[in-house]
Amino acid sequence: MKIVKPIIDFVMDILETVVFIGSMFIVVYLFILTPNQVKGASMENTFRTGDYILTSRITYKFRKIERGDVVVFKSPKNPDIEYIKRVIGLPGDVITISKAGVVKVNNIQLLENYIAATTNLWDGGCIKDNVPYTVVAGYIFVMGDNRPRSSDSREFCAVPVENIIGDVFYRYFPSNVIGVISNPLPKSIR
Structure with a gap:
């Protein structure tokens, strides 16, 4: 009996630790x-399929929320x-x-060094060639960095802020690109 009590105490200590950590x-x-794991090509070259992010x-x-932030959100569809x-756009923007791929926010052209291809328009989407689109209160306008391969606000319009899960701030895999994700836009236009 003297041996059983210390073993039970030890097991209980381990169990308490496991429950606490869990x-x-x-x-x-x-x-x-x-x-999160990145799936799809819509954010290339910033993120690739298989990247792991926090x-x-x-x-x-x-x-x-700032223009230029990378966010994870629930699809409005x-x-x-x-x-x-x-x-890309905040409420009121x-x-x-x-059609030439020039993106303007509040009549200021975005200089997007993070995209590899020019911005295209979606047939039947929310954005028409040079037709102003106002982001209403409680919504944000988002686009993928790989514009030709991204389903985004050009297609499904602005996203409710309540759909945002969070801000992508760190990539932890693959090891050659581990690091903090920073906002590439100048503070003056964020």
Whole structure:
């Protein structure tokens, strides 16, 4: 009996530790950080299929969404699908895109060194050639960095802010591109 009690105490200590660590993991996962895997080519060359990223669920509780942020959000067409896109327009912004691929926000051309191909327009989409599109309150306008291969606000219009899961702030795989994800836009136009 003297040997059994220390073994039971030891097992209980381990069990308490496992439950505590598991509880902390669940809290962090549900309320603070969410790991995501990039699927699809819509954010190339910034992200590639198979990249692993961390999404902060609390960033926007401490600061406002900015143009240039990369966000993960629930699709406005199907809430079971999550997208990763870059914020281009904020509530009240006026977006215009020309057939030549020029993107303007509030009549200022975006200089987007993070995109590899020019911006195209979608037939039947929300944006028409040089026709101003105003982002209404409570919504954001998003586009993928790989414009020809991205389903985004050009197609399904602005996204409700409530659909945002979080801000992509860190890539942890593959090892050759590990690091913090920074906003490439100048502070003056964020």
